[in-house]
Amino acid sequence: MADPKPRVALIGCGLISLYHLRAWRAVGADVVAVCDLEGDKAKARAAEFGIGRVYTKATDMFADGGFDIVDIAASVDAHAPMARLAADSGVHVMVQKPMCATVAEARQLVDDIGDRVRFMVHENYRFRPHYMTVRRWIDEGRIGKVRHAAISCRGSGLCEREGTVPFLIERQPYLKGFQRNLVFETMIHHLDVLRCLVGSLHVVAARLGRLAKDLPGEDTAAILMEGPNGLIATADGSLCAPGYPQLHGDRLEVIGTAGTIIMDLNRVYIVGRETETVEEVDLLGRYQECFDTAMRAFVDGLRTGQPFETDRLDNIQTLELMESVYRAAGAEVAA
Known part of the structure; x- marks a missing residue:
């Protein structure tokens, strides 16, 4: 990309689009158009960020052109058709996770687009500041060679609330129709983080549970995995955990040959050296950072030609x- 100020179009103006638009502004990009099937949402985001072009049909937006990048932050069913439309128009693609609903669909999409345009998946958890601290400490050799990892998430967002729906259903109504919920929607982030920290993994065993009322998808999970050289990793979570915040928090433990890192919500430290090593992260105050980092990596990759860390091929491994x-x-997976 020779243009020092990339031109971006955004598809999907829901909750997460706020952080995407802030991030594009932070990296110096010019968002020239927004699109959403619900015109009022698109108009509201356009007014908030001073964006001149508003669409309810992506085909119209691509026909008018005038942008180098499309940021697809719409629902998962829209990811593949919008990415194909972008590739056909010669526009580089950033798509919100998950790339597609199934691995088969993702592989077909990657094959269809090929190398016609650059293609990155917006998998931002590995760029969150507390996880970045863990990554940095591992890279610095503070705990030696990694031998075991355990990650968990706990939240009360699907617990019953008297007189109204659970918090996460109010916040993300589409979850009411998800046959696959916790692992597909939330813990896919945690699986990606584990891959990033310890390398390739494969699942040995898993159990899923449904504790919330009247929801088809799982809200509780326990997963056992193996990695290189006998490494064992576990991931477990629940969104029906009374007493925890409505938006889930995470805990991570990484055991190495020379030490153990613990990330407990916003605190990161080495066991036995808490006083000298502890770092605390303002998770709410720094929430925007992972979006900024992801967009910056995308723009830098376009300018330098270097691979994206969360390239579509890497993301297929997470899928x-x-x-x-x-x-x-024992749950059915579409072919």
Whole structure:
């Protein structure tokens, strides 16, 4: 990309689009158009960020052109058709996770687009500041060679609330129709983080549970995985955990040959050296950072030609890990 100020179009103006638009502004990009099937949402985001072009049909937006990048932050069913439309128009693609609903669909999409345009998946958890601290400490050799990892998430967002729907259903109504919920929608992030920290993994066993009322998808999960050289990793979570915040928090433990890192919500430290090593992260105050980092990596990759860390081929490996959880738990996975 020779243009020092990339021109971006955004598809999908829901909750997460706020952070995407802030990030594009932070990296110096010019968002020239927004699109959403619900015109009022698109108009509201356009007014908020001073964006001149508003669409309800992506075909019209691509026909008018005038942008180098499309940021697809719409629902998962829209990811593949919008990415194909972008590739046909010669526009580089950033798509919100998960790339597609199934591995088979993702592989077909990657094959269809090929190398016609650059293609990155917006998998931002590995760029969150507390996880970045863990990554940095591992890279610095503070705990030696990694031998075991355990990650968990806990939240009360699907607990019953008297007189109204659970918090996460109010916030994300589409979850009411998800046959696959916790692992597909949330813990896919945690699986990606584990891959990033310890390398390739495969699922040995998994169990899924449904504790919330009247929801088809799982809200509780326990996953056992193996990695290189006998490494064992576990991931477990629940969104029906009374007493925890409505938006889930995470805990991570990484055991190495020379030490153990613990990330407990916003605190990161080395066991036995808490006083000298502890770092605390303002998770709410720094929430925007992972979006800024992802967009900056995308723009830098376009300018330099270097591979994206969360390239579509890398993300297929995360999708494969996610899908194998459902297989291990005995849940049907579409071909």
